[in-house]
Amino acid sequence: MTTVPYGRIGGAITLEHEAPRVARTVRGAHSMNIADAANAALLDGPAGHFEAHDLASASAATWSFSYVRSAQARFLELRAVCTGTTSGATVRVKLTVTDGTTTISHTDALIPSGFRDEVSTVVPAIAGATVWSHATELRGVIDVELMAATLSASTSWTMSFEVTTASAYVLSLRGVELPRWRIDDTATAGGVLPGSYLPRRAITDGAQDGLQRLLATIEAARTTQRTYLATAWPRDVSAAIPQTTGTSYAALTNLAEGATYRSWIVRPRVIARRTSTSEEDVRFRVLYRLSGGAGTETASVQMHSNAAASPFVLTGLAHTGTSWAWSGWKDAKLFTGSGLTDLVDSIGFKALVSAAGPTLYIASIHVRESTS
Amino acid sequence: MADLGYYVRHPASSTTGAASWFDDDRPLGAGRFQIIYGSNALHLLRENPLRTLGAHPGSLNGIWRTTATGTTGATPSSVQWGRAPGDGVLLVDWGVHHVTRVGDTASWPRLRCDFRWAPEDGGDTLGAVLVVVPVSSWAGSTVPIVLPTSSEYYDATTYTGSTSYADASLTVALTDTLLAPMHTAPAAGYPPVEPDEQGERFAFRALLGFYNTSDQNAVGRRGSALGLSLFLE
Numbered sequence: 001m002t003t004v005p006y007g008r009i010g011g012a013i014t015l016e017h018e019a020p021r022v023a024r025t026v027r028g029a030h031s032m033n034i035a036d037a038a039n040a041a042l043l044d045g046p047a048g049h050f051e052a053h054d055l056a057s058a059s060a061a062t063w064s065f066s067y068v069r070s071a072q073a074r075f076l077e078l079r080a081v082c083t084g085t086t087s088g089a090t091v092r093v094k095l096t097v098t099d100g101t102t103t104i105s106h107t108d109a110l111i112p113s114g115f116r117d118e119v120s121t122v123v124p125a126i127a128g129a130t131v132w133s134h135a136t137e138l139r140g141v142i143d144v145e146l147m148a149a150t151l152s153a154s155t156s157w158t159m160s161f162e163v164t165t166a167s168a169y170v171l172s173l174r175g176v177e178l179p180r181w182r183i184d185d186t187a188t189a190g191g192v193l194p195g196s197y198l199p200r201r202a203i204t205d206g207a208q209d210g211l212q213r214l215l216a217t218i219e220a221a222r223t224t225q226r227t228y229l230a231t232a233w234p235r236d237v238s239a240a241i242p243q244t245t246g247t248s249y250a251a252l253t254n255l256a257e258g259a260t261y262r263s264w265i266v267r268p269r270v271i272a273r274r275t276s277t278s279e280e281d282v283r284f285r286v287l288y289r290l291s292g293g294a295g296t297e298t299a300s301v302q303m304h305s306n307a308a309a310s311p312f313v314l315t316g317l318a319h320t321g322t323s324w325a326w327s328g329w330k331d332a333k334l335f336t337g338s339g340l341t342d343l344v345d346s347i348g349f350k351a352l353v354s355a356a357g358p359t360l361y362i363a364s365i366h367v368r369e370s371t372s
Numbered sequence: 373m374a375d376l377g378y379y380v381r382h383p384a385s386s387t388t389g390a391a392s393w394f395d396d397d398r399p400l401g402a403g404r405f406q407i408i409y410g411s412n413a414l415h416l417l418r419e420n421p422l423r424t425l426g427a428h429p430g431s432l433n434g435i436w437r438t439t440a441t442g443t444t445g446a447t448p449s450s451v452q453w454g455r456a457p458g459d460g461v462l463l464v465d466w467g468v469h470h471v472t473r474v475g476d477t478a479s480w481p482r483l484r485c486d487f488r489w490a491p492e493d494g495g496d497t498l499g500a501v502l503v504v505v506p507v508s509s510w511a512g513s514t515v516p517i518v519l520p521t522s523s524e525y526y527d528a529t530t531y532t533g534s535t536s537y538a539d540a541s542l543t544v545a546l547t548d549t550l551l552a553p554m555h556t557a558p559a560a561g562y563p564p565v566e567p568d569e570q571g572e573r574f575a576f577r578a579l580l581g582f583y584n585t586s587d588q589n590a591v592g593r594r595g596s597a598l599g600l601s602l603f604l605e
Contacts, residue, residue: 007571008472015414015476034409037476041416044472047423053464054457074569075558081465085456110561130453132465132515132579143560169457172465174426178558179470181571204396211394214409215385221416222379229427229601255429257488257537257598264427264601265486265541269419273378343605344486 001186002193002208006043013037031197035214039183039191041221046073046177050230050366055163055170060094061234063173064160064287066326066366070224071189073177074145078115080138080161081171083131084122089168091120093138096160100326101153110147112140115161122168135171141178156285158326185213189220225369228266228282228334229347232364235324237289242349242362249302249311249350252362261304263348268334270343271371279307279333281371286349287364288317289324293357301360302350303367307333311350317360324363331370374406379415382408418475422604425469430487430598431462431582435498436590438583446499446528448519451581460589465515466578466602468507470554471546480546481604485580489597490537496586497532498595502542506552507575515577525550537598542580551576578602 015033050065067076082091094106094117106116114120115138122136151157163170184190185208196209204210233241233254242255251261268280290299297319302311312332318325334345347367353360383393393404437460440450455461466485474481485502503519503526520526527542544550557570580600586593 005569005571012473012478013417013476015410030405030410034413037413037417040472041413041420044470045420045423047420049424049426051426051428051467053428056457075560075567077558079467083456109563112560112564113562116562125454125456126517128454129517130515130519130579131455131463133517135515140562141558141560141564143565146560171457171463172467174467176467176469178556179472179573180569181556182569205394205398211409212385215382215394218409218412218416219385221420222412224420226423228424231427231429233429262429262599263488264599265539265603266424266601267422267484267603267605269422271379271419273376348599 003182003184004193006039006181006183006191008040008044013040029199032194035192035194035197038214038217038221042072042189042217042224043180043191045221045224046070046179047224047226048073048177049175049227051172051174052232053172055173056165057163057234058165060162060164061236062160062162063232063234064158064364065230065232066285066364067157067159068155068368069144069148070177071220072180072224074143074180075178076142076144076175077178078112078140078142078175080173081132081135082120082122082138082168083135083171084124084168086124086167089122090166091122091168091170092117092164094162097147097151098158099151099154102151104147104150110142112142114138114140131171185209192217222271223371225371226269227368229264229365229367235363237361243359244351244353245359246352247356249352252349252351255349261348261350263346265344265346267344268336269369270336274336274338276337276339277308278336278338280336282332282334282367283329283370284332284367285327285329286362287324287326289361290317290319290358291321292359295319297358298354299360300352303332304348304350305333306335306345309333319358374411375414376407376411377415379412380407414476421472421474421481424603426466426602428464428600430600432596432598433492433594434458435462435582435584435595435597436460436586436588436593438585438587440499440583441585443497443532444530446501446530448501448503448521448526450499451501451583453519453581462582462597464580464600466580468575468577470573470575471551471604480551483544483546483578484605485542485600485602487540487597487600488537489531489540489595490535491584491595492535492592493586494533494535496584496593497530499528499530499583500540500542500597501526501528501581502544503579504544504550505577505579506550507554507577546576
């Protein structure tokens with residue numbers, strides 16, 4: 001195993017556009033240049049994230065996010081920006097993480113300070129200043145690579161933040177994967193050592209130092225999935241969270257724009273060659289509760305985009321009583337047609353229940369790329 | 373360097389034997405090498421930095437405060453940035469994000485924020501301002517008391533004359549001025565573990581604020597902004 005520091009530090013990658021030629025052998029620094037490019041595409045680009053805004057709850061409420069670790073990601077940075085409305089205001093945040101089988105509690109050594117249910121005193125904004133200027137920031141880092149050794153039953157994790165506020169707000173709660181600063185030539189998505197491709201070295205097919213490793217690095221950069229939407233509402237049916245009692249597809253209450261559904265604009269990553277009909281793969285899941293009624297009803301959730309097969313439907317969501325449950329992942333598409341002058345698509349949701357009686361609540365949505 | 377502008381599919385790197393394009397003692401064609409390795413790496417180097425950074429469901433009828441009066445000319449000073457959530461404003465801290473240059477160029481990506489919005493009264497004007505703050509401290513947590521007012525740091529737009537929902541988009545071209553090296557030593561867990569990797573990243577913090585010239589909390593005079601998203605393009 002060899003590890004070396006990696007740091008692009010804002011610099012540009014040099015790729016010689018003219019020197020390599022078809023029908024000539026690879027020579028010089030071509031492979032090293034490609035190794036630099038592959039490392040930059042992979043190690044600078046973990047793309048997992050989630051967030052919610054304006055959290056407040058005098059009695060503890062829980063925001064649960066769906067999270068899937070990018071293969072090359074090691075560090076997930078958590079930030080909770082808090083402000084008070086009066087002096088003496090406090091915030092408590094308690095984080096638990098689960099893969100559905102094993103749960104890591106807030107007292108575990110993997111959970112950083114600030115998210116271990118400590119009481120943090122926060123101060124109000126000062127008149128004339130921005131609301132963030134004197135905010136208290138709870139900041140911590142999770143080694144998600146280390147956490148994956150414990151949470152191995154599933155790659156789809158739930159990060160649940162139990163928040164209790166007293167005369168305070170959590171203005172934003174966010175998790176963002178950090179880039180990497182180290183190459184590890186044995187880790188699955190650990191990058192490639194450019195020095196393995198020095199001019200005059202033999203061209204080899206090595207899994208650590210040959211073209212196989214270089215190709216594996218490019219592959220890992222390709223399969224680093226973008227997160228297009230990852231947000232949450234409190235798991236509290238008395239709060240203004242997305243919900244419906246309708247038996248035909250319609251926008252969810254609290255997630256509507258007038259009579260239609262609320263939509264988010266996203267810029268899809270383009271992998272395939274763009275044609276007039278090209279699309280890219282994504283998938284989505286929701287955290288839901290279906291309660292009330294006879295207990296035999298089911299629910300369905302549609303994700304709308306501009307792809308040809310839209311809407312994409314999660315069907316048969318079972319009655320949960322007073323519990324919350326994650327749906328399975330549903331494959332979907334985003335449109336990337338070559339005719340687009342503005343390469344964006346939109347994401348929105350509708351839902352229904354199978355019969356009158358119960359209410360479907362949504363507390364979290366995750367839309368993630370699904371590039372193979 | 374080959375530059376096809378898309379990712380060319382190929383046998384997996386783990387493939388061996390006759391199906392492998394890159395195996396021991398198999399001839400290595402320069403053309404194949406350029407396309408599979410060079411073009412694909414270059415394509416990902418262009419696409420991967422252009423990622424989604426955040427999303428916000430928005431505010432329904434929660435926007436009614438301002439310091440502005442006109443139908444145009446939104447600036448950071450039009451927004452009441454000091455208000456608490458629910459107090460007539462929609463303020464979004466999009467957080468700290470790192471960026472890398474796009475492809476094999478020296479260009480930084482462009483920051484873009486999209487949403488849909490509408491005032492309840494077509495005679496009122498909604499305004500939105502996206503501000504970029506360079507992050508230079510290692511913690512990256514400091515937001516200035518007064519936000520930058522130079523036009524290169526922000527984009528702004530207004531909407532008036534209709535109560536129908538309309539698309540809006542704000543963009544800020546990221547430049548060396550708007551970014552700053554941010555040293556990051558990710559000490560994870562509790563007690564924090566000294567990291568065996570650390571380094572620099574170029575980072576910014578983005579803030580979004582809305583206003584409504586109605587300046588009164590009355591049904592029929594409020595405004596909405598829904599489905600907010602932030603991404604690099």
